[in-house]
Amino acid sequence: DGGITQSPKYLFRKEGQNVTLSCEQNLNHDAMYWYRQDPGQGLRLIYYSQIVNDFQKGDIAEGYSVSREKKESFPLTVTSAQKNPTAFYLCASSIGDRGTEAFFGQGTRLTVV
Amino acid sequence: EDQVTQSPEALRLQEGESSSLNCSYTVSGLRGLFWYRQDPGKGPEFLFTLYSAGEEKEKERLKATLTKKESFLHITAPKPEDSATYLCAVNSRDYKLTFGKGTLLTVNP
Numbered sequence: 001d002g003g004i005t006q007s008p009k010y011l012f013r014k015e016g017q018n019v020t021l022s023c024e025q026n027l028n029h030d031a032m033y034w035y036r037q038d039p040g041q042g043l044r045l046i047y048y049s050q051i052v053n054d055f056q057k058g059d060i061a062e063g064y065s066v067s068r069e070k071k072e073s074f075p076l077t078v079t080s081a082q083k084n085p086t087a088f089y090l091c092a093s094s095i096g097d098r099g100t101e102a103f104f105g106q107g108t109r110l111t112v113v
Numbered sequence: 114e115d116q117v118t119q120s121p122e123a124l125r126l127q128e129g130e131s132s133s134l135n136c137s138y139t140v141s142g143l144r145g146l147f148w149y150r151q152d153p154g155k156g157p158e159f160l161f162t163l164y165s166a167g168e169e170k171e172k173e174r175l176k177a178t179l180t181k182k183e184s185f186l187h188i189t190a191p192k193p194e195d196s197a198t199y200l201c202a203v204n205s206r207d208y209k210l211t212f213g214k215g216t217l218l219t220v221n222p
Contacts, residue, residue: 004156006156031208033209033210035212040214041214042200042212042213042214042215043157043200043202043212044212045209045210045211048208048209050208058209088154090156090157092156092210096208098144098145098204098205098206098207098208099144099145099162099164099204100145100162100204101145101147101159101162102147102159102210103159104149104156104157104158104159105156106155106156107154107155107156109154
């Protein structure tokens with residue numbers, strides 16, 4: 001089945017540690033996105049990538065980093081510089097044309113302990 | 114900057130009681146307006162894409178409509194399984210989607 005796989009589903013991190021969230025898609029989509037969701041805030045864009053080896057900052061990129069070495073994969077690293085990392089993280093992909101819908105993975109819930 | 118405002122924030126209906134959710138938007142050149150359904154702890158599930166004013170899309174008990182300033186998601190004779198958060202998003206001049214904060218719908222049996 002084609003889809004977007006995020007792992008792990010739950011992740012716990014100690015303060016001061018970097019952590020990487022995985023996102024893989026087998027939809028042959030060119031564009032991939034990372035969103036953060038907090039209660040009452042809606043979805044906010046962290047980073048997006050239209051093609052391999054290229055990505056752009058979204059609205060809340062500070063404290064995060066990404067890479068796009070393969071079309072299928074778009075990992076997100078939450079660094080120790082992110083002041084409030086506890087949130088629900090969602091990865092999405094689309095065919096990449098303007099006006100096309102994005103499809104989401106099931107999310108990773110990150111908790112800083 | 115694109116802006117999306119959804120109302121109401123929360124809506125409680127009795128089973129069978131039809132209603133509508135609103136999504137108002139401000140964009141510079143709409144490329145697409147999208148509706149998603151999100152269940153607790155899950156990723157958003159795509160429902161509809163609308164491109165131009167006057168367009169309508171239907172799926173089971175849901176019907177989405179679009180004007181130049183807003184979109185409505187009409188829910189006809191809802192069932193408890195329709196309970197979820199409904200998200201609206203727009204795409205305009207670049208490739209990213211801008212989301213509203215969502216409407217939490219609860220349908221009581």
